[in-house]
Each structure stands twice: as structure tokens, then as C-alpha cells.
Amino acid sequence: MRQTLQDKLSLLPAKPGVYLMKGEAGEILYVGKAKVLKNRVRSYFTGSHDRKTQILVGNIADFEYIVTDTVAEALVLECNLIKQHMPPYNIMLRDDKTYPYIKITREVHPRLQIVRRVKKDGAKYFGPYPSAFAAQATKRLLDRLYPLRKCQTLKKQVCLYYHINQCLAPCEFPVEQSTYQQMVKEITQFLNGGHEAVVADLRTKMEAAAESLNFERAKELRDLIRHIGQVMEEQKITTPDHVERDVFGFAAEKGLLSVQVFYVRAGKLIARSVNIMPHFGDPAEDFMSYVEQFYHERADVPKEVLLPEGVPCEALATILTAKVNQPKRGQKRDLLNLATQNAVQALDEKLRLMERNMDRTLGAVIELGELLAINTPRRIESFDNSNIQGADPVAAMVVFIDGKPAKAEYRKYKIKSVVGPDDYNSMREVLRRRYSRLLREEKPLPDLIVIDGGRGQLNAAMDVLENELGIDVPVCSLVKDDRHRTSQLLFMDLEAPVHINRHSQGFYLLERIQDEVHRFAITFHRQTHKKTGLVSLLDEIPGVGPQRRKAMLQHFGSIRAMVNADVNEFRSLGIGEKLAEQILERVRQQQNQGRASTISQDQ
Structure with a gap:
């Protein structure tokens, strides 16, 4: 443990409060509350912990704390800090999820609404309903039973809802408040579990309609009774005290x-x-x-x-x-x-589903190892190059561990030593940089290296690994057909492609790896090309030096974003109005030239 942490631990107060664990870059990893800060914070750095807590403690580089008067104050402060900082090691409602409620508004002509927030506005709220579908179905049912106003503002004349008996049309006809009060009372009873009385009343009306030979009305009432049963079906457990x-x-x-x-x-x-x-x-x-x-x-x-x-x-x-x-x-x-x-x-x-998924991905990894006659490739690293006629050449590496992408270990490379569109030497440079560093830092090598490309890329990779670096790691390459689909698997110095069932889990894994490294490389190249295009353009403008260019790159990021900018946006970057107008004129001229070139090519 660092001496600084030990010193800070010895100074912790024996008071309630909130503590914030921080990482190397000062980012907040975890927020917690404590009855006694001294005991709680020290407990992280003493004794044994399970694997999850060990991971957290291993990433802690510093901490700070806030003293409160009571544990209750600490609880409120903890919740506020978690919502503000979203620490990765906290249990929290990350998506701010709220469930829907049915609301009866407090208006002269009340309405039924589906809302996500409960406000202190005098309205009646019922719920929550974790299923939005259940809330909507219940509201539609109540709309059919009780003809409350549907429109947000009163119309000048009656609408369709009046003609289908779902509104009393207060826009044209006076409605007594006692009528609304009775409907609100019945809706409240219905939503509080009194739907049995509503069903009994509807059944009486249905029987009366059938006796009077009004079979169409009787059928409507019968369907309504069934719908109530379906909507209220989940209300099965009842307690006698009627407490929420x-x-x-x-x-x-x-x-x-x-x-x-x-x-x-x-x-x-x-x-x-x-x-x-x-x-x-x-x-x-x-x-x-x-x-x-x-x-x-x-x-x-x-x-x-x-x-x-x-x-x-x-x-x-x-x-x-x-x-x-x-x-x-x-x-x-x-x-x-x-x-x-x-x-x-x-x-x-959840755990069973995770195990099945793990079996499926591990099964693909095992199958791939057996196919290539190598040890099970638990760690696979894949490379791809990207450039446009040699401009802004880049490469990318993705990592799959046990058949799953490990995105934290992805790497991007800008090609430095290659001029022009040379995929072979670009591949040589990237592999040389990647694995010479692993050897220098004595880090473990992958179990399999996957190259995106044909025999030429594969030979270049093997030459660097075997002859230059002396590394004995299996290498394969994936060849695509005219439709950009994985078609062949080449392995080491085998002349013929390796036969692989296109419907096997091993083939699907290789396809996912190839698609992922291609996506990652293309995305990186587009980002790089946008920035270099903007850099070269800004270098042509008098009055734009390195500092201003850097500020504009950070602020705008691309020519398109700058074209759509306003002169005022440049003021925050320390650029005056006259220079800002010159910059905008130049980038818009460049944009128009690009469009004209595209049109002439199309013609």
C-alpha cells in the first residue's frame, strides 16, 4: 500500500459520513456511507476479501471523505453522489428507470393519463405498473367504462369519443361536478381492487340486455367482463388490512x-x-x-x-x-x-443462461483448437489494416478471450514507416510493434493470431514473428469472397485452405472476430481521416498556429462540424470575428469543391 494511503487512513475520523474511492486518473470508482468512517474505510485495506472486492481495492489509488452529523444524512449524500458520478463499482439504478402510473387529473373536467412521475399536484395516482403494457391496457379499459374527457384542451365541438360513448362532451354540454365525483370514486375503487363490484354490475346489465333481445349490447358487455378479467388477472395475493x-x-x-x-x-x-x-x-x-x-x-x-x-x-x-x-x-x-x-x-x-452462453463460446474455442490441431486458443488477437489509396493508413487489433470480445484490450495503430497502400509492410510494422513490446514487458503472448487478408498478409506476419522476433505462436488468416463474406481459412504454411464447416460454432466465432476487427479498423480510420483532413486545411489559413489548430480540432473534430458553425462559436476559442470569417470561408469553399468533384465523377 502507498505511504500516502497509509497516512490518510491513520487520520480518518470516528464519525459518520461518505467516502469516495478513486482510481489512478482521479476517477471515482466507488461511493459508500459509514457509521464510523475510520472503521469502514480501513476495512478495505485490511483482512481478506472476495475476488470482486479485491478487484476494487486493487484499483484504488486514493480516497476522500465527507463527514456528516448522522447516518441518515450520509445516506442521502451517498445517493446524490452516486447519481452524479455513476461509479462503476456501485449498485445503482443506472438508467433512472421509473414505472408508469395511472393518474386522475385534478381539473374541472378530469382526465385519465399514463405518467412516469408522481407530483404533489392534488391528482390521484395509482401504481406503479412495472409492465407499461398492463398500464395502457388498464387505462383503455377504464376509458371504455368511464367517459372522462380525452382531449388535452376542450374542442369547439363534439368529437368521435362522444359518439362512441367514451366522453361526456363537456365542450358542448354542461356536466355536473357530482357526475365527475361519482366516476372518480368508482375508478378509485376499481384501481384499489374493487373491480369485482364493477364486474357484477356489468353482468347484471348484460343479462338485462339479453332478456330485452339486445344481443349486440350483451356481447359488448360480455367482452368487457372478459377483458377486465384479463387485465386484473395478476392481482392474486390479497392481505386483509388493505395497506399499500x-x-x-x-x-x-x-x-x-x-x-x-x-x-x-x-x-x-x-x-x-x-x-x-x-x-x-x-x-x-x-x-x-x-x-x-x-x-x-x-x-x-x-x-x-x-x-x-x-x-x-x-x-x-x-x-x-x-x-x-x-x-x-x-x-x-x-x-x-x-x-x-x-x-x-x-x-x-440468469446464471443458467450465462453458463449455456459460456458453454457455447468455449465450445467454439475448443472446436477451433481441435480444427487447427493446437492447444485451446483461450486468447485470440486479430489484426486488420485500413487506408484509402494509401492515405492515413491505420491498423487495429481486437482481443477475444474465451470466445468473447475483451474491448478494454483493443488497440489502435497509426502506420508510421509505410508510404502508400502497402498492406504487407503495414502488417509487418503493426505485428513488430505489438509483439516486441510484449516481449520487452514480459507479458503473455496470445494462443492464436488471426490476420484479416490472404496468403501475402499471412506470410508477412509469419516472417516477422518467426524470423525477426523468434515467436512461436500459431497464425491463421481469413480470406473474404466477392460478397465480403468469410470464405477461406489459411493456417501457417499449409498450402491448402483448412476445411471448416460453415455452420459450425468455430466458423461463427471466426466470422465474429473478422467482422469486429474490420469494424474497429474502419471506425478508427474514419476518425483519423477526418482529423488529418481538417489539420491540412487549417495549416493553409494564415493566422492559425499550432495552439489555435489544436483548440479547433478539440472543439469541432471535423470539417462538417466546422462548416455548420457560427462565428460566435470561435470566440470561446480566443479567435476574433475577422479570423473566424476567414476560417469559415475557407472550409466552406473546401466543402463546395468536394461536392463539385463528386458531381463530376457521377456524370
Whole structure:
């Protein structure tokens, strides 16, 4: 451990607060809260940890902390900092996901709406509905049952909704407030679990319509009753106290945390949600971090929150208006057990799917090793060149580990020693730079090198590896046909292509590798070509020196972005109006010349 970290650890206060773990570049890796900062922060650097926490600790280069008066203050501050910095090692609601609600507006002529936010505006809110489809289906059902206003602003005359009996047309006809109050009351009862009374009333009307031989109306009512049954089908579990509550269960295994939430409204379980995410700390603490963020700055908090036994919920209880309970027996405990069972089931399913996917990718790697008669190539590195008639030549390398792309290990290369469109020598330069560095730094070599190209690229690669660097690594190349599809596999000095089943997992893996390295190389070349084109153009303009050129490159990035710019945008770069006009005139002239050249070629 660095001496600086040891010194800072010895100075930590024995007070509550929030700590921020930082990486080498000063980026925030993790945000946490503590009852006693001195004990909590020190615990990361003492004792043994599981593999996930070891990874986090291994990346910590520094930390800072903020002292608070209470643990509850620390909880709120932690949530704010996590949302602000999005640390990679925190459990968090990254996408700011909110579930839909059904809203009855508080207006002279009320409306039904689907909304994502609960506001303190006097309206009535029902939900949440983790399924947006369920919320929309319920609203459509209520629109058919209760003719509230549909338009955002009143029309000058009646619309279609009036003619299909889904609106009372307050735009033309007066509507008593008592009528609206009765409908709002019935909708409230319906959404709070009183749909049985609505169904009974509709069944009476259906029977009356059938007796009066109005079979068309009876059929409509019958279909409506069935639709209510389908929409309200999920409301199966009922508690007698009719209290609104959220029930949380969780499970953790192999670095994944599964959190299940049951939404109980008016005593009925109306919906549920499940989230599975990686976690790096103690499962109970990470689960509570999720719950705390779940309620951070939310207005729609139920009357009760049920949590499993043993989780540290004291801080949450101090900031929530809801009652935080950890039941040990009875129906509430049964609900908790059910939520936990569902969390376990969801996590087990996720792990099984991951294992199948791993079997599939590892199977492809094993199959490829057997096909080429080499050891299983767990690490594969692939190279491709890209240029336009020799301009701005670049190369790219992608890495696949156990059949999956390891994007953090991708590398880009600008070709330095080759002039003109020379793929063979470009390949030589890139391989020489890549593997001489690995040898110098004594880092492990790949199990297989894949070259994008034909026999010439393969021979060039083998010459550099074997004759110049003395490396004994298997090398193969992938040849594409006229339709730009992988057609042949060449291996080492074998004269004939290696026969491979085009429908095998090994072939699909090679195809993915070739497509990925080509995509990566092309993307890098386009970025480079844009910048070099802009650099050469700016060098022609008097008054634009290295510093201004660098500032404009960072700000605009491409000629197209600069063409569409305004003179005022240059002021922030320290460029006056006169010079800015000269720059814009030159780049727009260049753009027009490029268009004229394209037109003449087309003709």
C-alpha cells in the first residue's frame, strides 16, 4: 500500500459520513456511507476479501471523505453522489428507470393519463405498473367504462369519443361536478381492487340486455367482463388490512445480486419487478444500497416497506415516511419469503443462461483448437489494416478471450514507416510493434493470431514473428469472397485452405472476430481521416498556429462540424470575428469543391 494511503487512513475520523474511492486518473470508482468512517474505510485495506472486492481495492489509488452529523444524512449524500458520478463499482439504478402510473387529473373536467412521475399536484395516482403494457391496457379499459374527457384542451365541438360513448362532451354540454365525483370514486375503487363490484354490475346489465333481445349490447358487455378479467388477472395475493406496501427480497451468487420487488396496493399484489446486477461488496449492504436509491427523491412512497431479516435498515427508517418492517412471522413474512423465492429463481435462471452462453463460446474455442490441431486458443488477437489509396493508413487489433470480445484490450495503430497502400509492410510494422513490446514487458503472448487478408498478409506476419522476433505462436488468416463474406481459412504454411464447416460454432466465432476487427479498423480510420483532413486545411489559413489548430480540432473534430458553425462559436476559442470569417470561408469553399468533384465523377 502507498505511504500516502497509509497516512490518510491513520487520520480518518470516528464519525459518520461518505467516502469516495478513486482510481489512478482521479476517477471515482466507488461511493459508500459509514457509521464510523475510520472503521469502514480501513476495512478495505485490511483482512481478506472476495475476488470482486479485491478487484476494487486493487484499483484504488486514493480516497476522500465527507463527514456528516448522522447516518441518515450520509445516506442521502451517498445517493446524490452516486447519481452524479455513476461509479462503476456501485449498485445503482443506472438508467433512472421509473414505472408508469395511472393518474386522475385534478381539473374541472378530469382526465385519465399514463405518467412516469408522481407530483404533489392534488391528482390521484395509482401504481406503479412495472409492465407499461398492463398500464395502457388498464387505462383503455377504464376509458371504455368511464367517459372522462380525452382531449388535452376542450374542442369547439363534439368529437368521435362522444359518439362512441367514451366522453361526456363537456365542450358542448354542461356536466355536473357530482357526475365527475361519482366516476372518480368508482375508478378509485376499481384501481384499489374493487373491480369485482364493477364486474357484477356489468353482468347484471348484460343479462338485462339479453332478456330485452339486445344481443349486440350483451356481447359488448360480455367482452368487457372478459377483458377486465384479463387485465386484473395478476392481482392474486390479497392481505386483509388493505395497506399499500412494497415487499423486497434478494439473492446473491457468483458476483450477481438479484432484487425482487412486490407492489401491494389496497391489500392486493398488483405487480412485481426484478433487477439483476453485478455487485462487489457484502450482499446485504449492496442490497440496502439498492433499496435506499430506489426511494431517493421519490414522492410515491407506500405506507409500509417490508425487508428481510438481518439487513441494516436503520438509516432507511430514519429518512422514509413509511414504516420499515422486518416481519418474523405471519402473512407479511410469507410475502417476504415469496419475494425472496422469486429473486432466487430469477438469479438461478440468469446464471443458467450465462453458463449455456459460456458453454457455447468455449465450445467454439475448443472446436477451433481441435480444427487447427493446437492447444485451446483461450486468447485470440486479430489484426486488420485500413487506408484509402494509401492515405492515413491505420491498423487495429481486437482481443477475444474465451470466445468473447475483451474491448478494454483493443488497440489502435497509426502506420508510421509505410508510404502508400502497402498492406504487407503495414502488417509487418503493426505485428513488430505489438509483439516486441510484449516481449520487452514480459507479458503473455496470445494462443492464436488471426490476420484479416490472404496468403501475402499471412506470410508477412509469419516472417516477422518467426524470423525477426523468434515467436512461436500459431497464425491463421481469413480470406473474404466477392460478397465480403468469410470464405477461406489459411493456417501457417499449409498450402491448402483448412476445411471448416460453415455452420459450425468455430466458423461463427471466426466470422465474429473478422467482422469486429474490420469494424474497429474502419471506425478508427474514419476518425483519423477526418482529423488529418481538417489539420491540412487549417495549416493553409494564415493566422492559425499550432495552439489555435489544436483548440479547433478539440472543439469541432471535423470539417462538417466546422462548416455548420457560427462565428460566435470561435470566440470561446480566443479567435476574433475577422479570423473566424476567414476560417469559415475557407472550409466552406473546401466543402463546395468536394461536392463539385463528386458531381463530376457521377456524370
